[in-house]
């Protein structure tokens with residue numbers, strides 16, 4: 001039986017971020033992923049925005065890690081080559097009530113640690129100047145200039161490439177089917193029939209993190225789903241918006257956008273559907289497809305939704321009791337850490353989530369840096 005110091009379960013963007021940052025330490029590290037490729041679940045069905053950090057409720061862990069994560073992206077951008085674009089977020093108000101929310105979000109941004117120069121509130125005239133296709137019914141907006149668009153699938157691949165360069169082992173087609181406590185850690189069995197032993201387990205299994213935690217004897221939390229569906233418009237529609245144009249999040253559900261994509265297409269959505277089955281988190285339904293058309297038209301009346309060439313879907317894994325990121329050691333076992341409830345802004349927070357998890361490991365065991373850790377990853381991966 002092969003022995004590891006740390007086993008990460010889950011090869012989405014959060015597992016990749018933790019693997020990349022943990023690979024700087026002198027440990028035997030393995031990542032187990034159920035699918036044949038990495039980032040095929042929630043990490044492949046989202047808006048891909050490193051949010052500015054004005055939206056999360058102040059005081060929550062996700063508010064703190066969003067702002068810290070956004071700053072830490074600057075290290076990743078220096079060290080690794082992956083597609084990204086610095087782009088404004090424009091949160092558009094249509095009513096006086098929504099305009100009040102825009103002001104509230106500005107204040108919330110300051111409370112969360114954004115600098116005043118990162119945000120501005122603009123009136124209808126200025127909004128029309130910056131976004132000429134926006135609805136004439138819009139009355140103003142909050143603009144945040146510190147967001148970054150990333151391609152989460154490509155970023156996941158880059159992070160894993162760097163982790164592997166630094167001696168981490170990634171095993172795909174390796175669904176974890178059994179976990180038992182052993183005298184020096186955990187015995188983990190995969191669908192390939194392989195059994196590995198690891199001192200620490202880091203459970204980053206997305207929608208299945210609650211299942212994995214229970215499998216290991218830790219029924220500490222449950223997760224629920226909230227599926228979001230999108231339509232992707234042809235490249236002919238590029239230029240219809242200049243920034244990521246949002247509905248006011250607190251009123252219309254989180255993060256409804258019309259946005260330019262890094263590959264030249266335009267993204268419209270997502271919807272929000274509660275409690276879909278775990279194995280239907282990537283479905284697109286006719287009803288939501290039609291509803292996305294209405295969302296697009298509300299923000300941008302001239303948008304041609306008939307130019308839909310692809311659809312996309314993913315679901316936010318939500319821990320309903322705290323409604324925050326659930327990044328905790330199991331009750332009674334600090335060697336089993338769950339990184340769950342990874343709803344938005346988890347991509348924005350990803351580097352800070354990795355730092356936070358390393359902090360939890362270091363509370364139990366000292367980690368020593370590798371002398372030859374190589375943070376540089378300049379392998380250029382094509383956009384998918």
Ligand SMILES: Cc1cc2nc3c(=O)[nH]c(=O)nc-3n(C[C@H](O)[C@H](O)[C@H](O)COP(=O)(O)OP(=O)(O)OC[C@H]3O[C@@H](n4cnc5c(N)ncnc54)[C@H](O)[C@@H]3O)c2cc1C
Nearest residue numbers: 010012013014034043046047049176206228345346347348
């Ligand atoms: C509609 C939508 C929009 C979003 N927009 C944004 C945004 O703009 N900005 C932002 O910051 N966040 C956003 N998010 C949140 C973000 O997409 C997620 O937080 C992130 O992708 C979660 O990544 P993950 O690695 O935790 O999960 P996943 O990507 O789901 O990865 C978990 C992995 O675990 C694997 N796994 C499961 N069970 C097992 C097992 N038994 N054995 C081995 N492997 C297993 C799965 O196959 C999967 O690959 C959005 C989410 C949604 C749904």
